[in-house]
Amino acid sequence: MQTIVFATHNQNKMKEIKNIIKNIPGMENIRLISMAEAGITEDIVEDGNTYEENALIKAKYVCERTGMIALADDSGTEIDALDGQPGIYSARFLGEDTPQVVKNAYILDKLKGLPNKRRKARYMCCIAAAFPDGTTKTTMGTLSGIIAHKISDGTNGFAYDPIMYIPEFGKTMADMTMEEKNDISHRGQALKKMSVVLLKKLNDK
Structure with missing residues (x-):
């Protein structure tokens, strides 16, 4: 069983990732653990300018701290009517401590009255892998949709x-x-692509 650390403290994200991984052929022998399970309790400063930069910052930090293969993701919501915002700042949009329901309500208010054709949006996700040999790899996933007219x-x-x-x-x-x-998520797409990289790397050992 190969143990890999996923660089997140977000338990919702960890649950989602484990559910995705278990359904990818060949990944059944991969055991994912969180940063906390690996003994890393601090938050990692994400000061990159792209999804790739932020994901790599986290993956390399955790790999260097643990000596283990590390995965990380950086994802965001891009809304055309808001000029691509919140983008890479999605988690910090309107302030890190702002409740998500407030963020969602703010976006709906900004788009109030706009027809569906002007409510286009997409989820973006980059998965980064950092290996103990110093190599890194990134994969991307995208899911397009529209911003709803009310909060579900x-x-x-x-x-x-x-x-x-x-x-x-x-x-x-x-x-x-x-x-x-x-099956369709941006994170699922990026993880499926990354699984190809991981399995090749592990089989080439």
């Missing part, structure tokens, strides 16, 4: 999921089952 009552999502509406499914990310969400 769905309970299967977090962050911006209650306002990210996916027309093909006729519902928000928060209203999807975990299986539906993980």
Whole structure:
């Protein structure tokens, strides 16, 4: 069993990632642990200018601290009508301590009255891997949708999921089952691509 550290303190994200990983062929022998489980309790300063830079900062930090393979992600919500905001600042949008429901309500207020064709948005995710031999790799995933006209009552999502509406499914990310969400999500796409890298790296040992 290969243990890999995922650089996050976010338990919702950790749960989602574990659910995605367990359904990727070949990844059944991968055991993911959180930063806390690896003994890292501090927050990592993410001062990069892109998703890739931030993900690599976290992955390399955890790899250097633990001597283990480390994965990290940086993701964001890009809204066309807000000139791509909040983007890489999605987690810190309107302030780090601002409740997510306030952030979602603010976005809906900014887009109030706009038709669907002007509510285009996308989720972006970069997964970075840092290996003890000093090499790194990144993969990207994207999911396009529109900003809903109201906050969903769905309970299967977090962050911006209650306002990210996916027309093909006729519902928000928060209203999807975990299986539906993980099958199409930006994070799922990036992790599937990264699994190819990981499995090749482990098999070449």
